[in-house]
Amino acid sequence: MSDKKVRVRFAPSPTGGLHLGGVRTVLFNYLFAKKHQGDFVLRIEDTDQSRYVKGAEEYILECLNWCGLVPDESPVVGGHYAPYRQSERKAIYREYAERLVMQGHAYYAFDTPEELERNRKEIPNFQYGHAYRNSLRNSLSLSQTEVDQLLAAGVPHVIRIKMPENEHIHFTDMIRGQVSFDTNLSDDKVLLKADGMPTYHLAVVVDDYLMKITHAFRGEEWLPSAPVHLLLWEYLGWKADMPEWAHLPLILKPDGYGKLSKRDGARLGFPVYAMSWFDEKTGELTPGFRELGFLPEAFLNLLAMLGWNDGTDNEIFTIDELVEKFSIKRVSHSGAKFDFEKAKWYNAEWIKRMPAARLKGDVISALQNKGLTVTDNDYLVKVIDLVKERCVMLTDFYHQLSFFFEQPKVYDIAAVKPKWNDVKIAFFKAFITLLNSTDTLAEAHDMEQAFKQLAEEKEIKAGELMLPLRVMLVGGKFGPHVFDIATLLGKSETIERIEKAIIAFSAAE
RNA sequence: GGCCCGUUCGUCUAGGGGUUAGGACAUGAGAUUUUCAUUCUUAAAACAGGGGUUCGAUUCCCCUACGGGCUACCA
Numbered sequence A: 001m002s003d004k005k006v007r008v009r010f011a012p013s014p015t016g017g018l019h020l021g022g023v024r025t026v027l028f029n030y031l032f033a034k035k036h037q038g039d040f041v042l043r044i045e046d047t048d049q050s051r052y053v054k055g056a057e058e059y060i061l062e063c064l065n066w067c068g069l070v071p072d073e074s075p076v077v078g079g080h081y082a083p084y085r086q087s088e089r090k091a092i093y094r095e096y097a098e099r100l101v102m103q104g105h106a107y108y109a110f111d112t113p114e115e116l117e118r119n120r121k122e123i124p125n126f127q128y129g130h131a132y133r134n135s136l137r138n139s140l141s142l143s144q145t146e147v148d149q150l151l152a153a154g155v156p157h158v159i160r161i162k163m164p165e166n167e168h169i170h171f172t173d174m175i176r177g178q179v180s181f182d183t184n185l186s187d188d189k190v191l192l193k194a195d196g197m198p199t200y201h202l203a204v205v206v207d208d209y210l211m212k213i214t215h216a217f218r219g220e221e222w223l224p225s226a227p228v229h230l231l232l233w234e235y236l237g238w239k240a241d242m243p244e245w246a247h248l249p250l251i252l253k254p255d256g257y258g259k260l261s262k263r264d265g266a267r268l269g270f271p272v273y274a275m276s277w278f279d280e281k282t283g284e285l286t287p288g289f290r291e292l293g294f295l296p297e298a299f300l301n302l303l304a305m306l307g308w309n310d311g312t313d314n315e316i317f318t319i320d321e322l323v324e325k326f327s328i329k330r331v332s333h334s335g336a337k338f339d340f341e342k343a344k345w346y347n348a349e350w351i352k353r354m355p356a357a358r359l360k361g362d363v364i365s366a367l368q369n370k371g372l373t374v375t376d377n378d379y380l381v382k383v384i385d386l387v388k389e390r391c392v393m394l395t396d397f398y399h400q401l402s403f404f405f406e407q408p409k410v411y412d413i414a415a416v417k418p419k420w421n422d423v424k425i426a427f428f429k430a431f432i433t434l435l436n437s438t439d440t441l442a443e444a445h446d447m448e449q450a451f452k453q454l455a456e457e458k459e460i461k462a463g464e465l466m467l468p469l470r471v472m473l474v475g476g477k478f479g480p481h482v483f484d485i486a487t488l489l490g491k492s493e494t495i496e497r498i499e500k501a502i503i504a505f506s507a508a509e
Numbered sequence B: 001g002g003c004c005c006g007u008u009c010g011u012c013u014a015g016g017g018g019u020u021a022g023g024a025c026a027u028g029a030g031a032u033u034u035u036c037a038u039u040c041u042u043a044a045a046a047c048a049g050g051g052g053u054u055c056g057a058u059u060c061c062c063c064u065a066c067g068g069g070c071u072a073c074c075a
Helices: A020-035 A056-067 A086-102 A113-122 A144-152 A200-210 A220-235 A262-268 A296-304 A319-325 A340-353 A356-369 A377-390 A396-404 A413-419 A422-437 A444-457 A462-474 A482-489 A491-507
Strands: A007-010 A039-042 A106-109 A158-161 A168-173 A177-182 A190-192 A215-219 A244-248 A277-279 A284-286
Touching (some): A007 A215, A020 A039, A020 A244, A020 A296, A020 A319, A086 A106, A086 A158, A158 A220, A177 A220, A190 A200, A200 A220, A220 A244, A262 A284, A296 A340, A340 A377, A377 A396, A396 A482, A413 A462, A413 A491, A422 A444, A422 A462, A422 A491, A444 A462, A444 A482, A462 A482
Parallel strands (some): A215 A244
Antiparallel strands (some): A158 A190, A168 A177, A277 A284
16 A cells, blocks of 8 residues: 555435445545544445436435535535535546547547437347447547538537457456456447536546546456556556556345345345435335334445455454554455345343443434434333343334323223223222332332232232233333332332223233 | 456354364354343354365465456546
8 A cells, every 4th residue: 555645435316225235335445544544535426317306315414414424525514625525527637638639549429319329229149349440430430521510510420439450458356366458348338428427437437637646446347447547548648647457356145046136125024225316217115124113233234245244253343443454455245145034133132231321322313214203212221121132223212211101092902801800900909009118119029029929918929910910011021120110100100000900900801 | 258366064254284274253062140131151164166286285376167356528
């Protein structure tokens, strides 16, 4: 690594939601930058106006904000090399594209999309490259005067790179090592489109150079076009400043094969986006990890472990630990199938480890989504502590703790009724009297002792009374230790619930 | 089709010329918990195949198979 300050970038295209692979790429960029005290830059690839989706840019920023992967320089906060939206840099790309034409490394091509389409249909394995470029309409095959006339007439055209013949391009990928390509096999990629926008190939090179990017991480799907980028760095005379490359393995479908796509989420019932994404064009809502109740810490953690590990058995890492331990050398070479079960496990682990006080805010909003507003924060923290180990998602908290705030609306009668009788009614009435007569049962342990002692006096097995008591307080067969619930609920609330339940149980058929 | 990248339990992976091939998720069994969950113990489960190199290959090399990616005026 050179002594230049590390700068990495992520360049999302605002054409839809931010999916798992995208967030992981950001994460690895971020980890690398932070590890080397460098900068993480966000630039927006809005060069394909036909696919640009309104609101997507804000959405991406919000996603990254939720994850805590905030860029040091972005279209919003600004930076040394603004603008960071490619659509605002059109003139820059044009300048370099023209320079390549002047130098003979690129050329104007006037072929219409229809002509190219016809060629692809009629000629097997047609490629716009050295084999055919001289028989097509471009500044290589046409005379200078013809080209000047076409240009002057404003005939739509693109600028294509002129791929060299019989050259082998090789470079070192930080993950894969030496990779090589034969230039004869690649076609003359379009660099500048007819609408004046650059393609990814031109933009990524020009921007990385101008923005002084030192390390470029991107998905493996970009590996085949790496030689085009290498050539551009060379032709533009910037080879010494070329970033080091790392092509990240892909995240694959959990069943079957192939790259994970938005459709898979809907089909298999798990999210593929960090946050819910509403596509205005299709009116389609694709749910996200955030809305499903994932903690950002868990989300980042599970993403990091998809294709990376620190060489130990440790699987739970905070973002700071990831920054410290991260090494691009330890990123695996092969794609990873996404496993939602494991993802949920990460979240459950994180909920268990997270102090209740820090969970509070997220829990409050999860409850609010279900229509439950909580005002007593101290009480809520105690309750969270009691139930968090049985929650996998933040959304589980509602079911696990709503009974602390609302009396049961329905009871699991089936669990109680078969063994419900007058003896038990008498017992619970006696228990109420007991509770009323003393102030010393504030501790769960004391209350449990008193309860059992009373059961003994009445000659009833305590075990047969525990379940009814639970259903009285909770409504069903779930939740933490029943006396923990009772003491937290408080004496009067406990008594009230028992009284109501006695009536309900007896009335039920 | 062509090119590129890859291949260790069902899944994520560790390991790496000599190992009882380790861990985690999921699954099975058991213990704890007078609910459910947690927790703990435990079981079953893998080096794609074939050739080399080597005293020895899961590890290195080659081939095949399989998988993935790319092959657009998409990124």
